[in-house]
Amino acid sequence: MTINKKILLAKRPKGLPDKDTFKFVETEIIKPEKGEVLIRTLYVSVDPYMRGRMIDAPSYVPPYQLDDVLGGGALGEIVESKSDQFEQGDIVLGSFGWQSYYTAKQDEVRKVDKDIAPISTYLGILGMTGLTAYFGLLDIGKPKEGETVVISGAAGAVGSVVGQIAKIKGARVVGIAGTDEKNQYLKEELHFDEAINYKTSTNLQEDIAKACPNGVDVYFDNVGGEISDAVHTNLNKYARISVCGAISSYNLKEEDIGPRIQTTLIKKSVLMQGFTVGDFANRLAEGSEALAKWLQDGKLKYEETIIDGFDNIPDAFLDLFEGNNIGKLLVKVDK
Template structure:
């Protein structure tokens, strides 16, 4: 049987290109006691992977040049050397970008949903949903009537974060790069207002028009100039959830922004970054709340799915061009 794998061919300097990746054929994995062979069904592409392509260690180890890229995968067990897993079971875990891999069962979790719902294990019930949940619940702490602004609003985390804020009775303003995305946010997800940051001449003015009472919570997915502008309009005792800085991930130079400390001081602002794994012990409660909200129809999950293992690089690079609405996934089999 054929087995394909993507490796990191070279570290990108600036934008990721197709030269960053190389697809190669590898042998089918062998199995040791306690392991399963997993056929990848859906592979998640995520902005944080850009950081792992750099040489420097951050909160996570860099990818190794010449070795497989890895990330979140949902797959089907096709062989098992663990009695508690049978062929046909679905599992998720951190696995290589590879059609078939072997993995110890201690490193996977079972996914008990029908095959048609597998994408949700990587979106609303995966890192995406958990990131939105903990950012909003632990740092944002939304209260009824507050104004919440979300950048990267039509992306995986942004769509869920906005819907959580709506559950708590907030007025939610989403920022994205297109009218199609903004239409989706307002008409399908119930966002109150949206702004297209690419077509507006004056983001500061648009924000003040759409947030007449100022901003109480800012869910920052993008950083850079968009965030610089938003921070100027934060209220007293406002909270800034620093979730991601995607607009800077491909920067070749160190980015110098405004000095925000005076603003933080005089407005008693809370500015807090976080990494989802900080809240690992609380995942069960978060998943229980997210499940309830999805069942009640309060949260809708959307995935943009590209077919074909060979399209993994294209799907990944698309994140930096805003090609996705909701969670970007690649369907392998």
């Protein structure tokens, strides 16, 4: 009998999630019925937004329920098909999350093309990560050639793609990240024009000003908090802020307090817009095609950090908040 390993939400975290947040259980797999497929999980994605779903508050995705499997992007191989749309061996993408097997209705998953790029990229640069970067930068940030784009969380899964797309569009690109190793990667591998280490900076506002002698036209914000406060003081007239994430606040136990933004927005006629990739649901094909083309043309690079072993998923997730990884963080599920 094949056993399905699952990781459930055991307890809603206050502050940083810990071992008590998660519960490992084993259940029997459910045999697929007509129109269904049985999937063996190959990779699962761990993403900062999942922290938001662990609290019981309305958001753009519904909160996790207690004792629910922690859902999220995952890739698997079809081991048994009762659907005429899939064959055994097909690789499929879905939101089945942190479990080693999943019995899906055929319309819950979609087949991915193994020939374009390694399949793991469908959880990263060719998946929601890349699409988030694509739409957030191009539809909200709208960088023009020669403008300056600043990205926080720049070495992360989304930020590293944003910077490269901004370079493709002819912008000057400045990344903010938390280690010299990340910044070296941004400059040497991804050709960012400048990179700032916010952890070693003694005056971030000034360091941003130095790295952006013509001011900041577009700010792609993954982090919020004091880093963003410092960027906001350097905005140009008619700047655009694409608000993608606020990882600095996700594990706060108290309210996220800081300078109110209104006066800055008025003085500089700034646009600030929050978004999630779901806002562009009817244009995902456009984004996917552009990303795949750039990837195939060698214009986009990506880095993946792949952790081995199903049991390590919670630790991999917690690593996101340590800021240790470069690029996309994935867990490869053992056979």
